[in-house]
Amino acid sequence: MKTEMGHKEEERNSPELSTGKSTHRRAIQLISSLISLSHSVKVFPVKWQLIRNKLEELNSGLTAAQNGDLNQNSELWDLIPAMLLTVSECYEFARQCVNMSYSGKLLMQSDLDVVSAKFELHLKTLAGVCTIGIPNHSSVILVSRPGIGACQDDMKFYVKDLLTRLKIGDLEMKSQALVAMNEVVGEEFFLKIVVETDEIISLLVNFLDFAETEIQEESIKVISVIAGNDLCKSVLVGAGIIAPLIRILESGSDLGKKRAARTLQILTENSDNAWLVSAHGGVTALLNICSNGDEKGETIGPACGVLRNLVGVEEIKKFMVEEGAISAFIKLIRSKDEVSQINSIEFLKIMASGDEAIRQMIIRAGGIQSLIRVLDPKFPFSSKAREISIQAIESFCFSSTSSINILLGCGFLDLLLFFIRSGEVSVQELAVKATYRLSGVSEEIKKEMGDVGFMPELVRLLDAKSFEIREMAAEALSNMVLVPRNRRRFVQEDCNVCQILQLLKPEEGKSGNRKLLLSTLMSLSSSNSGRRKIVNSDYLKNLEKLAEAEVTDAKKLVRKLSTNRFHCILKGFWNS
Structure with missing residues (x-):
């Protein structure tokens, strides 16, 4: 039998015990060294004094634990790393402050706040270990979640219990406490208690650097819900949430990356946070995700969303361009993931807004061809992606003749005509808008549109349910018939002229675009065949009634038609 002295000797010789003691001693030595170095720092004196106070408390606590029974507590050793x-x-921050080699005052102050919060968390965790030890899942009583109508005290007690589990529980207990936290933070009152409990926010931020993937992922999930409340965003940012989220983007699990990107997307809706993301290397991390073909679309989508939020800052936009953002996002337009497609198109559109140089870079990099591909009916892109693509094409191409020529060379007119004929209403409306804009560019484009077959489709849309579609179709048609070749083609079909005259019926509810229709008829009346078709139409009476009602454009048109050749036909109207 071993004596009591023999047992103690065996414990002292245990490799695990020896390693724990060694790490413990090293922690005390490094903290003492950091305290000494901090006295040499001359900048940010208030922040460094606060950090120094916490370091001294940690040093005292670890020294006391080293001299007591807790020196052999393996749970304490798990906290020391x-x-x-x-x-x-913090040692690196101190060195930078001593050498005045930090990149910016605001970033350094933010870093010092974050590290101070971490030391505070370590102090509270150490205090919990020294006071009550480390509970495990099998040795505690589980507090039930308060039911509907529970009093505030019960809710606060429940949140406090979750806090205790997060602070000093084992990994299983921490994980279960985070799951429980996720279940309650969606409720306003529980959320308020959680946010007002500073320790919880600090713990959640600290958990993002945990090696255990499950703890990381569950913590981000809680944080994402909290970030969804506008009033809580500043609390999270103030607690130093940005830097650890970016570290997860760089090296976390797939689920962790996705949740981190979504959280950053929420936080960067406030442009004030854009610089923080950039200062911690977030732009590079996000671009790497978007450029990496191995990344899942569910991660790329929110990563695109974050970059889209950041691109409004001119300096950040320039950095993105230098890092190859344009080619990366043009490639993403071809992605099979719809969210990635849409976010990438919107990102490029925002980048090019008001910036001719970037617009030209996008065009030279093949942006037009990629957008045209989204419109190709052979590919199964969604209506939403096609809507965004048409809008982007308008933004990129319609302001210069050279860009329009590239666009037309890619078959854009045929695609527009296809969606005008058979597209969903939302896509059709954008296609009609693009048609209307192109019809005002040049005579050559008007001729091309007439040759392709736009005019019959525009006539059909003059009676559409949507007022916007009717108005844009009428304006495009009015522009197109200014070209003699288009007028000749138009009047070859009797139904075209009759349709316009029919829509001029005074009591017709869809006559809001009457001025444009009269303008089209005025252009058609420039030729003998056009005048003949108008005068011989069964709906000429609609035009006459408008003239009788003193509609100025109608009176002008009737006068034009009343030449010697047609005077006999219209003499009854003018003699009345």
Whole structure:
């Protein structure tokens, strides 16, 4: 039998115990060294004094634990590596401050706030270990979630219990507490308690650097819900949430990356946070995700969304261009993931807005061809993607003749005509708008549109249900018949002229575009065949009634028709 002294000797010789003691001693030595270095820092004195106070408390606590029974507590040893990581991080900040080599005051102040919050968390965790030890899942009583109508005290007690589990529970207990936290933060009152409990926010931020993937992922999930409340965003940012989220983007799990990107997308809706993301290397991390073909679309989508939020800052936009964002996002337009497609198109559109140089870069990189591909009926793109594509094409191409020529060379007119004939209403409306805009560019384009077959389709749309479609179709048609070749083609079909005259019926409810229709008839009356078709139409009486009602354009048209050749036909109207 072993004596009591023999047992103690065996414990002292245990490799695990020896390693734990060694790490413990190293932590005390590094903290002492950092305290000494901090006295040499001359900048941000208030922040460094706060950090120094916390370091001294940590040093005292670890020293006390080293001299007591807790020196042999393996759970304490598990906490020390996290402390060492924070000490190492703070040591680098101290060195930069001493050498005045930090990149910016705001970034350094933010980093110091984050590291101070981490030391605070380590202090509270250490205090919990020293006071009550480390509970495990099998040794605690589980507090039930308060039901509907529970009093505020019960809710606060429940949140406090979750906090305790997060602070000093084992991994299983922490994970279950995070799941429970996710279930309650969606409720306004619970959310308020959680946010007002500073320790919880600090813990959640600290958990993002945990090695355990499950803890990371569940923590981001809670944080994402909290970030969805506008009043809570500043609390998260102030607690230093940006930097660890970006670290997860760089090296986290697929689920962690997706949740981190979604959270950053929410936080960067406030443009004030854009610089923080950029300062911590977030732009590069996000571009890497979007450029990496191995990344899942569900991660690329929100990553695109974050970059779209950041591109409004001119300096960040320039950096994105230098890092190859344009080619990366043009490639993404061909992605099979709809969210990635739409976000990439919108991102490029925002980048090019008001910036001719970037617009030309997008065009030279093949942006027009990629957008045209989205419109090709042979490919199964969604209506939403096609809507965004048409809008982007208008933004990129319609302001210069050279861009329009590239567009027409890619078969854009045929695609527009296809969607005018058979597209969903939302796509059709955008196609009609693009047609109307193109019809006002040049005579050559009007001729091409007439040759392709736009005019019969525009006549059909003059009676569409949508007022916007009717008006744009009428304006496009009015522009197109200014070209003699188009007028000749138009009047060859009797139904075209009759349709316009029929829509001029005074009591017709769809006559809001009457001025444009009269303008079209005025152009058609420039030729003998056009005048003949108008005068011989069964609906000429509609025009006469408008003239009788003193509609100016109608009176002008009737006068034009009343030449010697047609005087006998119209003399009854003018003699009345």
